[in-house]
Amino acid sequence: xxxxxxxxxxxxxxxxxxxxxxxxxxxxxxxxxxxxxxxxxxxxxxxxxxxxxxxxxxxxxxxxxxxxxxxxxxxxxxxxxxxxxxxxxxxxxxxxxxxxxxxxxxxxxxxxxxxxxxxxxxxxxxxxxxxxxxxxxxxxxxxxxxxxxxxxxxxxxxxxxxxxxxxxxx
Numbered sequence: 727x728x729x730x731x732x733x734x735x736x737x738x739x740x741x742x743x744x745x746x747x748x749x750x751x752x753x754x755x756x757x758x759x760x761x762x763x764x765x766x767x768x769x770x771x772x773x774x775x776x777x778x779x780x781x782x783x784x785x786x787x788x789x790x791x792x793x794x795x796x797x798x799x800x801x802x803x804x805x806x807x808x809x810x811x812x813x814x815x816x817x818x819x820x821x822x823x824x825x826x827x828x829x830x831x832x833x834x835x836x837x838x839x840x841x842x843x844x845x846x847x848x849x850x851x852x853x854x855x856x857x858x859x860x861x862x863x864x865x866x867x868x869x870x871x872x873x874x875x876x877x878x879x880x881x882x883x884x885x886x887x888x889x890x891x892x893x894x895x896x
Contacts, residue, residue, distance in 0.1 A: 734826045741830025745863040749846040772850040800836040827871030834864030
């Protein structure tokens with residue numbers, strides 16, 4: 727049982743490590759607001775600093791409580807994900823992997839918020855005038871984890887879910 731939890735921790739730690747390493751590289755190699763084209767017209771690395779939530783939500787909020795509220799929200803999310811991971815601790819299934827990804831991503835962005843009050847984003851996709859807000863490895867892990875959880879909810883047959891839950895509680 728405990729051996730599965732170490733895999734959850736390893737997945738989350740890998741996300742945090744990759745997130746920290748890529749953010750550090752971007753901050754060292756790309757001047758703030760500069761870009762490096764990777765696939766011209768589609769993808770570039772752009773050094774931006776996001777003071778809001780994912781994809782720049784609330785970044786323009788004038789509230790001096792914005793950072794504190796984002797940190798509190800992140801801590802609450804980590805507590806919920808930790809509890810769910812603990813409940814699924816004896817399984818290495820899609821749900822546990824998804825929760826590990828979300829945990830690692832939330833921890834990666836929380837690190838930035840606690841240390842600097844903002845998150846470094848750099849993955850920048852666009853097509854002509856259509857532009858997706860820049861994001862980072864932590865954001866990617868959270869989105870992939872959330873999509874895996876949604877696929878489990880909506881795509882896994884109910885009988886299979888019941889069988890997995892029964893095996894997980896034994």
